[in-house]
Every structure is written in C-alpha cells, then in structure tokens.
Amino acid sequence: MNIYSFPPLIAALITLILGIIVFLRKTKSSLHFSFFLFNLSVFIWLFSYSVTYSINNAKIAFFFTKAACTAVIFTAPTFFHFTINYLKLTKFKKLYIFLYFLLIILSLLFIFTKYFLNEPYLYSWGYYSKAGPLHPYYLVLHFSILSISFFLLIFYRIKNKSKLSSTEKNRLYYAIIAYTIASLSNIDFLQKYGFGFYPFGFIFILISNFILTYTIIKYRLMDIRIILTRAGIFIFVYSLVLFIPIILGITTKLWIISIVLMGILSPIGIFVYSYLRQRIENILFHEQQRYQIAIREMAKRMTSIREVDKIFHEVVNEIYNVIQPQFIGFYIFSNLENSYVLSKDYFPEDYLFDKKISSDSQLIIMLSKIKRPILAENVGFLNFPFETLVVPFFNENQLVGFIVIGQKKNKMMYTNSDFLVFDILSSQVSLALQNAYH
The missing domain is CATH 1.20.1070 (Rhopdopsin 7-helix transmembrane proteins)
Structure with a gap:
C-alpha cells in the first residue's frame, strides 16, 4: 500500500x-x-x-x-x-x-x-x-x-x-x-x-x-481558545511525527525503517504534546488560574468559620474581588416567606433582580435535584442575564442558599474548570453551614 x-x-x-x-x-x-x-x-x-x-x-x-x-x-x-x-x-x-x-x-x-x-x-x-x-x-x-x-x-x-x-x-x-x-x-x-x-x-x-x-x-x-490551542499543538506535533518518517522513506526508500521510526516517535509525541499544551495553556489562562486558586483557598477556610452571616459575607466578598463579575448576590432561605431572599449583593443600579425567589421555581427545583453549580439559563430560569452562574449551598439535603454570579469582567464564558472549582466551593461551604447550624 x-x-x-x-x-x-x-x-x-x-x-x-x-x-x-x-x-x-x-x-x-x-x-x-x-x-x-x-x-x-x-x-x-x-x-x-x-x-x-x-x-x-x-x-x-x-x-x-x-x-x-x-x-x-x-x-x-x-x-x-x-x-x-x-x-x-x-x-x-x-x-x-x-x-x-x-x-x-x-x-x-x-x-x-x-x-x-x-x-x-x-x-x-x-x-x-x-x-x-x-x-x-x-x-x-x-x-x-x-x-x-x-x-x-x-x-x-x-x-x-x-x-x-x-x-x-x-x-x-x-x-x-x-x-x-x-x-x-x-x-x-x-x-x-x-x-x-x-x-x-x-x-x-x-x-x-x-x-x-x-x-x-x-x-x-469548553472555551474555544482551549479547543483551538489543543488542536493546533496536536497538529504541529503529529505533523512532525508523520512528516519525518515519510521524508525518510521517500529519500531512502527504506519504508520498513520509516514505519518503525513512526512507531517510536508516536508515543514520544504524546509527551511532547502534553508538555507544550500545559506550558501554552498556563500562559493563555494565567488570570483564570489565578482566581481559581484563590477560590480553592477560600473554600478550604470555610470549614473553620462557625457564624452563618460571616460565611455568606466571606464568600460574596472574595468572589467579587477575585473575579470582578458584573454582579453577585447571595440568596438565603426564609421560613417565614417560604422563599429565597436576597441577603447580600453587589448589583449595579440598572440591574433590577427579584428580591426573593419562590421555593417552587424551576431554578430551586433543579438546584435541589442536581446539587451542583449550573447556569441559570440552562434550566429555563431567565430572571437573570445570560451567563449567570448559580452555586448552591446545602445543610445536609436542604438547599439553604445560593449565590448568583454574573458574567466575568473580561466577558469570557465560565469553563469546565470554573465549574469544578465552584463545585468544590459548594461542597466546602455546605459543610461549613452544617457545622454552623449544629
């Protein structure tokens, strides 16, 4: 052939x-x-x-x-x-x-x-x-x-x-x-x-x-920059993996040696690809990695706090400072109103959001079901602007509150790695709330 x-x-x-x-x-x-x-x-x-x-x-x-x-x-x-x-x-x-x-x-x-x-x-x-x-x-x-x-x-x-x-x-x-x-x-x-x-x-x-x-x-x-970066690196590395043996085969006619060389270079290409991908993504996503580290560190500190109000205050302030979203707000469950009431926020004056959200709304039902961060728009809850991230917090299986985080300052979408970080934050704050309530 x-x-x-x-x-x-x-x-x-x-x-x-x-x-x-x-x-x-x-x-x-x-x-x-x-x-x-x-x-x-x-x-x-x-x-x-x-x-x-x-x-x-x-x-x-x-x-x-x-x-x-x-x-x-x-x-x-x-x-x-x-x-x-x-x-x-x-x-x-x-x-x-x-x-x-x-x-x-x-x-x-x-x-x-x-x-x-x-x-x-x-x-x-x-x-x-x-x-x-x-x-x-x-x-x-x-x-x-x-x-x-x-x-x-x-x-x-x-x-x-x-x-x-x-x-x-x-x-x-x-x-x-x-x-x-x-x-x-x-x-x-x-x-x-x-x-x-x-x-x-x-x-x-x-x-x-x-x-x-x-x-x-x-x-x-995934962020399109990640897709294009990884695809570009992959093509570059494996073009060399294929190109070098093919040129050797064409010039020497020693196709058996060429195929053996291709077999040797292929696994090496995997390590080269991984190394280059890591280095380039570290450069491209330095800012994102910076705030993700800050949120991870904050998540670790949460379990040592015993006051509910202080937990809410720390979370809202830290996220607002490191991400600088368009807005951020904390909703907490009120037994009196059977709703989730806006407790602390940084909302610009031109953002008119609900001061309370009913416990039977589609957003609350979905948060209680999946128990993980979600985009509000993906559950059909359009009371917030597009690209609003919602991070839930639980006391055992009871949804006691959640934060809504607006679009990032740089207009970039929330990526898979962001969701993983906020998932950790959700778990740690939920654990802190259980300690505080008990």
Whole structure:
C-alpha cells in the first residue's frame, strides 16, 4: 500500500467514527442524522482517494476518482442540511431536498460522462481526478451552497444576538469556526487543475469535525481558545511525527525503517504534546488560574468559620474581588416567606433582580435535584442575564442558599474548570453551614 494512502485513510475512518458516535447518541434527531450524512460523504471521499493513491492501473484509478468526486458533490448539500437543522430553520426544508435531487442528477453526469471529470492525473504520490470542461460550473454551484450555509450562520447570530443565551452563542461561534476551518479543505480542488502538491485538505475537515462533534454532544462547552490551542499543538506535533518518517522513506526508500521510526516517535509525541499544551495553556489562562486558586483557598477556610452571616459575607466578598463579575448576590432561605431572599449583593443600579425567589421555581427545583453549580439559563430560569452562574449551598439535603454570579469582567464564558472549582466551593461551604447550624 502506498504510504501516501495512510493519512486520508486514517482521516476517513476517524470521520466515520465521529459521525456514527453522534448519530447513535440520538438516532431520531434530524440534526444528528444530517451530521452523519455529511461525515459519510467525507468518509467516501477520503477513503476512495486513499485507495486511488495505491492503484497502478489508470482505468481502476479513474473509477475510484469518480467515487471520490461523487462523494464530494454531496458534502455541500449535506452541510447545508446540517446547518438548517443546527439553526432550526425548518422553512428551508424544501430547498435542501431540491438540492439533493439536483446533485443526484449531477452525480450521474460525473459518473457516466467526461463533461465534469476526465481520466486522472498521475502525480508522484498517485492518481488524482482531472477536471473536465464543465467542472468550473460545478464549482460555482458547490461554493454557492457553502456560502449560503455560512451566510445563514452569520446572519442568524447577528439577528438573534440579544435573544440567544451565552451557551447558544458559543455553540454558534463554534459552528462558524468549524465551517471556516473546513472551507480550507477546498484547496484540494487545485490538484484537479494540474497543481501537483499532495492533497492535505483532510486535515482541515478532521479538525472541523472534532469541533462540530464536540458542540453537538457536549452540554457545557469548553472555551474555544482551549479547543483551538489543543488542536493546533496536536497538529504541529503529529505533523512532525508523520512528516519525518515519510521524508525518510521517500529519500531512502527504506519504508520498513520509516514505519518503525513512526512507531517510536508516536508515543514520544504524546509527551511532547502534553508538555507544550500545559506550558501554552498556563500562559493563555494565567488570570483564570489565578482566581481559581484563590477560590480553592477560600473554600478550604470555610470549614473553620462557625457564624452563618460571616460565611455568606466571606464568600460574596472574595468572589467579587477575585473575579470582578458584573454582579453577585447571595440568596438565603426564609421560613417565614417560604422563599429565597436576597441577603447580600453587589448589583449595579440598572440591574433590577427579584428580591426573593419562590421555593417552587424551576431554578430551586433543579438546584435541589442536581446539587451542583449550573447556569441559570440552562434550566429555563431567565430572571437573570445570560451567563449567570448559580452555586448552591446545602445543610445536609436542604438547599439553604445560593449565590448568583454574573458574567466575568473580561466577558469570557465560565469553563469546565470554573465549574469544578465552584463545585468544590459548594461542597466546602455546605459543610461549613452544617457545622454552623449544629
């Protein structure tokens, strides 16, 4: 098997696995199904080319290049289909159905005529499809569909900016980033017009796929900077892991030694990736790590305090000082009113919040059930602005109070690591309250 066949083959298999994972999570979801269709198209495209690179017969290679290009035809409509489901724009349903029918007809012309594809080029790394006389017209259609998808994502975000929750905004932001990265894979059309460099568009598709998979199946999103940083470091490290042995194999023709070297470098790459990731993330997220350490230290001190009022005062003041959120408030349960009453706060004058929250509200029910920090918007409680973090405190199993924390000063979202820190704070303050009440 040609060494050049391995990268697209690996990318094809990973893409298919990601598509299956997403689909099996919710088999009845149109969003998950459309994502699977997109991944299936990408899989057939990359798998067909991985086979083509290892074929020495031009006629057989021509067959597989047709299979690859037919699959590429469906990447645009399946992504448009996915975009419509992602944005829940059901009014465009007839349009993507029409596009499917149109491109099915076009695919037949790709397969049975030479108007769009000619007999393939033979490059140093293997056979590759050659554009026919009408292929540029197909590209106009292809890029038009992708442009409409991108326009819908951008327009939807601008139009609904004030209506979207922070989680929805971030999901949309992830989708736009993923689309932008995936669009770079279109560089592989150049080889159809005689440009002889090795097709590496699968790298961009793979990164995009990981991001989209993450946004679909993950309830609480990671900071996009973390995703891009880790993806960038991973690509850099493993590009070297693959590049060095491949260059050795090409120059010396000693492919066995090349494969052995790749096997040696792969585990080393894991340690290099971990080291670089840690160092770079420490630089990027220094401020976040600083306040997380401060909150952890405060959590440890809580168990030594025996006065309830002092516990509340310490928590509110410390969080406000280290995070500097837009607002912060502490609600404590009142038996007299059977509600949670605002006790201490730092609210700007233009924030008009409820002075008390009923014990049967959706927020209280959810806090009592999951007993962990949550975003108010994620339980349908919209009395607070978007990106309001709610941290509960318990006396045994009784919710005795909670703090509401507004958006950070730097406008960044609360990350998984933030939730872990506030989860520790919730546990420690709850323990301190149990000691104080008893």
